[in-house]
Amino acid sequence: EIRCLLLSTGKKDRETVNIEFRCSGPIKSIVAIANGLGEARGYVGDPKVVLPPNADGKLDVGKAVGKGILAVIRNHPFWKQPYTGLVAISSGEVAEDIAQYLADSEQTPSALGAGVYVNRSGLVEVAGGYLVELLPGCEESTIELVERNIAELGMTPTQLFQAGFSAEEIVEKLMRDLNPMALTTSAPRYKCTCAIDRVKRTIALIKLDE
16 A cells, blocks of 8 residues: 555545556455545455565565556546556566556656565554656756665665654655755545445345346
């Protein structure tokens, strides 16, 4: 959901971003949906998948995902139809594949760093990330500064949060020497659109023999 929230940041309030990993791995699928209000929800095909950690001692997300298709669907109630971008899953690592999607499908030069730290009890302890997108006309000197700042971070987003850095402080690190200014701030939150009446209407459409 972190990556989906990052992609939906700055969008119109009712615009939604839907990220779907349609994959061959044991997790089967990953779906996350977020909107411009910072509301998000998500689920996986098989939430009971248990895999041994990778060589770094972290969750082996790439092995859980496997190969398949990454679909990014952008929609708004006023649009005639949603915009859908499809790319092949290259690594199975969510952040890497989404960054590849941005470069290949939306042709947006960007830097994406995101992660989730799950403790030994299986609970999410820290989740966070950043998305830096280059606007048209961005000077080469600015690009070089951002690249330098990212290279000098020295830690992943989750490590930065665990070390006590706030979101604002991480932005300062990313935009060092560029005089960043916060235009808006918001707090992401979980929101499910499910409703009993909606489920009943869906079930009513199913034939008895099904």
